[in-house]
Amino acid sequence: MRTITAELLTIGDEILYGQIVDTNSQWMSVALSNVGIKVIRKTTVGDLEEEILNAFAEAETRADIILITGGLGPTSDDITKPCLAKYFNCEVRIHEEALAEVTEFFKSRGRELTEINRQQAALPICCEKVTNKMGTAPGMWFERKGKVFVSMPGVPHEMKLMMTDIVVPKLQKTFQTPTIQHTVIRTVGIGESFLADKIQPWEQSLPPHFKLAYLPSLGEVRLRLTAMGENKDQLAAESNRLVEQLRPLAGEYIFGIGEDPLEVVLGNALCQKKLTLAVAESCTGGYLSHLITSAPGSSEYFLGGLVPYAYDIKMAQLGVNPETLNQFGAVSEETVIEMANLIRTKFNTDIGVATSGIAGPGGGTPEKPVGTVWIAYADKGKTQTRKLQLSKDRMINIRMTAIATLNLIRQNLPQ
Amino acid sequence: MRTITAELLTIGDEILYGQIVDTNSQWMSVALSNVGIKVIRKTTVGDLEEEILNAFAEAETRADIILITGGLGPTSDDITKPCLAKYFNCEVRIHEEALAEVTEFFKSRGRELTEINRQQAALPICCEKVTNKMGTAPGMWFERKGKVFVSMPGVPHEMKLMMTDIVVPKLQKTFQTPTIQHTVIRTVGIGESFLADKIQPWEQSLPPHFKLAYLPSLGEVRLRLTAMGENKDQLAAESNRLVEQLRPLAGEYIFGIGEDPLEVVLGNALCQKKLTLAVAESCTGGYLSHLITSAPGSSEYFLGGLVPYAYDIKMAQLGVNPETLNQFGAVSEETVIEMANLIRTKFNTDIGVATSGIAGPGGGTPEKPVGTVWIAYADKGKTQTRKLQLSKDRMINIRMTAIATLNLIRQNLPQ
Structure with missing residues (x-):
């Protein structure tokens, strides 16, 4: 052809x-x-x-x-x-x-x-x-x-x-174009080279009419599996089989197959489980809410958010304990746990999440350099936190923090 | 040369x-x-x-x-x-x-x-x-x-x-290279063709060694004036003179000269005037806060924001009067005025702004189709509103609303 x-x-x-x-x-x-x-x-x-x-x-x-x-x-x-x-x-x-x-x-x-x-x-x-x-x-x-x-x-x-x-x-x-089957496997929470190491045996065993490409972006790596042939259905069935063979090697990082980004996949899951969400975001400054509400229909599960950017607003509007802020600072595990629990109670939702960090370029200290971020997840039964050590670039840090927070929700979704 | x-x-x-x-x-x-x-x-x-x-x-x-x-x-x-x-x-x-x-x-x-x-x-x-x-x-x-x-x-x-x-x-x-002088004039609140109409006499009178280009993006049009010659200082002086001649024709739309986007220019003005800002955003869902906080140093003037996405949260967390919502709906001039005043008082800032609209793709009605948006500005002395009739595209509506809100602040900044 x-x-x-x-x-x-x-x-x-x-x-x-x-x-x-x-x-x-x-x-x-x-x-x-x-x-x-x-x-x-x-x-x-x-x-x-x-x-x-x-x-x-x-x-x-x-x-x-x-x-x-x-x-x-x-x-x-x-x-x-x-x-x-x-x-x-x-x-x-x-x-x-x-x-x-x-x-x-x-x-x-x-x-x-x-x-x-x-x-x-x-x-x-x-x-x-x-x-x-x-x-x-x-x-x-x-x-x-x-x-x-x-x-x-x-x-x-x-x-x-x-x-x-x-x-x-x-x-x-x-033009009579050939039949091509693309399957996009979306992963989050693992870097490109680590992922490549994990899936090497699978990649090496791919049939010759399949081609694999790594498409990394901030916080996410997409794998694009391309098959070329004549029969669309047959290529689709082969692709599905290969994806299933990949799961035992990297399943925990795979959040979806296809074009839907993490905020949409997560939104669908929340919708299906009839769970509601609220966010309290400091260093992400509104970007996490924006990411969530960029999905059409997000009003089904996202009740709202608070951006307590100033120190005083964290206390006055969210109710963070002044002692917690004094003792541990705004960028700390203790503060971010309080924030996640407070926003959940305040907005009366099933899940509350919070972010606090030093996005940069200013504000870093030797103990908490630019790129230091804490995120927290809270539901009725548990609280989970993660510390991130990101880059010196403000926009990269904001984006990576938001993606990591969505991933934290994904990993902790009640069954 | x-x-x-x-x-x-x-x-x-x-x-x-x-x-x-x-x-x-x-x-x-x-x-x-x-x-x-x-x-x-x-x-x-x-x-x-x-x-x-x-x-x-x-x-x-x-x-x-x-x-x-x-x-x-x-x-x-x-x-x-x-x-x-x-x-x-x-x-x-x-x-x-x-x-x-x-x-x-x-x-x-x-x-x-x-x-x-x-x-x-x-x-x-x-x-x-x-x-x-x-x-x-x-x-x-x-x-x-x-x-x-x-x-x-x-x-x-x-x-x-x-x-x-x-x-x-x-x-x-x-190579003996010539001297080039680029001047970027940034406008907001007017479309490319309307701007072209307004500044036509100026454009037609540009000296032959000057060239003008229109660089439109969502909600903004940049004008790039390029001069080529031999003497850098002379070209810079000529460019400045031309910019001054442009002001009587389109001054109200010009928010800055150079590379800084609207959120940075506005942030610098707020900082200089020692004014503080809080936002209550419904249809923009966090994007307005994100745009404001994407500017490094925004914590100087941006105290925080509320994203009262759900109907109940507008009442419970922001304090919007249930009767206003019942009588006029969430997407109305009355609601958005209340929101702007409430967020200003609640966060104790000089300026409060609010957005409410139907971003789409769902949620439209015959009287309020997708793309209907109200925005409001409030300070101690006055309240200003604007109704926008935007597109059917969710992300475009979000972006255009946020830019229009920043522009509304710019136009109403206390002297």
Whole structure:
């Protein structure tokens, strides 16, 4: 079977100047590789007609599919659309359906459609419109001599919805893509190299049509098991068997299979067990609550949280004993146990958790350097704590603490 | 003056497959643009000889400088070095100084030098070695017919030190680089196209050596003003003058000049005015507190927050009047005013803010569809509210609400 290839072309001076990091192309790579399309090159060029036209022509000689992002805004520095019209040699005209969509978009936000926005509904007549549900600039799909060009906005959430809903399924239909089965095994609480050591025998015994990748991120390591073949059901059954063989080696770290992150998997478990949760977070400063409430439907089990950031607020609003704070400090096992129990009683929930630590960059001492964190879990029957020794980076420490706290809840869930 | 141009070439399958995000090239872009070298293209190719050699040749036709990262590891899939030797048509031999360095590197870590690592000291004889103080693979500097190729490791901290210490200064000396002045003007509370309409006369009157770019993100639009010339001080003075001319047209939306995001600019203002802040957030679920506390030093002005997610918690923990909730609902101007005043009194702060809305995807009604949000600001003397009609996307609504709330504080700061 022939490999279907794609090139990703990003257009925008802001990326060449380094003012934004291009995260789109990584996301797109994953989305394409999930359906068996191989990305062979990524290119970024600036907002210059000659550069853009050259990049189109070069990409067309190499790949089956050319996916373009950026340069579709309403302002004069955005020239992707006129460049595409020139490249495909066709005129630009107001597209009635696109105009209706952009008009509706503005109407639903109670805002007037300006002439500059009206022009976003003008499209080269030789392309097919790709609806943009999240913004005003439609995407464009061009086909010529077996090659496909798709132009999408650079705004990540607009591009992602367009890819997922329209572009990827249409590419699968246009090109006969091979059958690929990805299984994502999600682990938490263990580092990449330790995990690799533990699962080495399993990894070495994988059949040749399976490939394993380690995808570490802050506090979590995902294992992606990729199978390529012809029969989807057979590949899925083989993958499931392999996951079961992995469990005896690393089961305690596996919190889920698939795309759901820890906060969603945990939320589902709380929902199913009809348990409620409240949090008292100091060093995480609201991020733990945010993570929990980023899951739709979290109001079923999350009753609320308190961010007692100031020392006085810990006493006045949460009721932490001044003596505990005096004797052991805010960052201590004793304080964090009190916090978890207090928030549980105060909010009348089944489970209470608490975080307290030195997120940095300031506030460290020789005994409690930046990155020192205590977390606690409390339910009716027990209390559990953990001490973390994290990094010097504030945002990393906040994220790692929140993930470790969710994991502590997971490990202690009443049966 | 001629513009000195550079292309960035990243080599590695792991980037094409989307297994890692390429953050190197963004860092390199900034480092080069700071010294007036213009990045005109970024390219990523896989670990394939033909692809790599083609990419070298293409880049050489376009740019003065070709900076290559990746593919220098000791394993067989790393082929950047043999490709460079082939491209420049010269043999690879052990470089005595490089061998001494790599030997010392292993010795200092108490590890033995294996043959595979010894080979890292072999270099094409036509290149100049670029010392790698942080790792084992040396960089390589090639010059031919006025063009420079530099190959560096893909490991970020190794590449960065090499760039800062050796490559950038050597490029400045080799090419006579122009002076570039970037000014970033940060706005909030206005969309890209509306801002473009407002500032059109200013934009059209910009001198020819100035270029303007719009960099929109959720809830914010940055304007980047780039000037190129010879005298740094003169460009800076001109830029300042242009910013001052912009203020009468869009001053109310400009919250800062430079790299600091809204939460940091606002935090600095609160700190300077010695004002304290507390938040009561329902639909933002902790994200507003997180945004505020992501600024180092936020404990100076942020005393804490409450996330009264459940209906009962709004009454029991914050003290919202049950009648207000019954009569107007949780998502209403009346409720959010009470919340802002209550959190201010409860936490004894100068300023209290509150959010309540339907973040989605569920919970919408015909009168209050998903995306309906109320926010409120309260201080000793006044209360201000705003109604937002946002999107159907939960995470966007959370982010936009938090930004709008920070902006509401900014607009109402006591003098």
